[in-house]
Amino acid sequence: MHLNWKSGVALPVYHAAEMNEAMQCKIRAATDDDLLSALLHFSEGRVALSAYQRFDRLLTAVGRHKEQAGKLRGDDDSPLCFEFRQANYRLVSSLHALAIEVEEIRNEIGSAWHSLRKATTGDLNHRYRTGADPAESGLDAIGLLVSAVKPMLQRMATMLSQHADEMHELAIRDADFQAFAATADSIALEQFDSMSPLEFEQAIASLVQRDAYCVSQRNGGARDLGADVIATAPDGRKIVFQCKHRQPGGRPLGSPVIQTLNGTARPVHKADIVVAVTNSSFTSPAHDLAREQDIHLLFGPQLRKWATWGIPLLAVLNIEEPAVPAAA
Structure with a gap:
């Protein structure tokens, strides 16, 4: 060693x-x-x-x-x-x-x-x-x-x-x-709460017009048959809105509202797209019936996306734009 x-x-x-x-x-x-x-x-x-x-x-x-x-x-x-x-x-x-x-x-x-x-x-x-x-x-x-x-x-x-x-x-x-x-084209949800029912309908009409739709009816009335705002999209599809304004803290909207809208929007007004919009919310039965009848519910975060942030209505509702025909 x-x-x-x-x-x-x-x-x-x-x-x-x-x-x-x-x-x-x-x-x-x-x-x-x-x-x-x-x-x-x-x-x-x-x-x-x-x-x-x-x-x-x-x-x-x-x-x-x-x-x-x-x-x-x-x-x-x-x-x-x-x-x-x-x-x-x-x-x-x-x-x-x-x-x-x-x-x-x-x-x-x-x-x-x-x-x-x-x-x-x-x-x-x-x-x-x-x-x-x-x-x-x-x-x-x-x-x-x-x-x-x-x-x-x-x-x-x-x-x-x-x-x-x-x-x-x-x-x-x-x-x-x-x-x-921060622009005048944006509407906060809190602004909706302070509106009257008529102002709410007119605000929805202005938002529809902001999306470049042609508005043919800006508010409802005693004989509106469930349609408060009616507009036509650039692709020709007709959109019918039922507007339901509630005071802050009011009860959610139930299925009778959806039943009324379903009974007139397509049969009477020939709507391609049907929308129920509120500054409040909807009950579970209302959601179930809307899904069954292909009626779109617009409220809360979805309404904020459209009204406040300017996201186009069809994108908010997750509705596909029509396919553009191929050039000949």
Whole structure:
């Protein structure tokens, strides 16, 4: 055995003389193979531990970004609120999936490291003799796993970059909506609440006209037969509105309103699209009947999108624009 006695490492001195004697006996009996095997084994453990720590740091970073993304909230009043939330949800979901992959690899490396620890009590010389299979140390497997670090870091960077671009685009669109809301063409829901029933009908007619529809009837009356506002879209489709104004805190509109509208809108007024609009809300039976009879209910957030933010009526009602005929 060859020792460099100029080394700064000193032999430990234990309180128990028996321990000092036992250690000195082991050192005196150690061979070059023993020393090299111990160094190799120690080095393998350090390399494995370093690999584990790399994935542990990556897992911490992913978790931090996931936590931050989970706290992101869009403006509840923005017409893009749902899109903001969807973008944040996609990022959180992607980061969660990545975190699972990173944790699995980290734990697999941890298992290999623990196997190395157990091997400490075995015959290290045997493990490192010429011709021994290096795969027994587990470092080969760890090496393959470590190669996944850079792609995972790139995936995380791509997720964050794509989310940032998406949020930037949404912010620009939201700024346009905010700018529109400051114009005279925008009507806030609170303004509807302070209107009279007639003013409410006329406001709906002005919004229809804002969408470039031709308004043939701006308000109802005693003999309106369920039609307060009637308009024709540029594509020729006829739209009939029943307008129901309620004082703030009033009861939701029930199915009789829908029944009346259904009995006249198409049979009498020849409507292609039928809309019941209110500054209040509708009961569940009213919703059920409206779905059965293909009548659109316009209130609350949907009314805000149209009136306040300027989103076209058909887009708010999720009605497809007619197909444009192909050029001959």
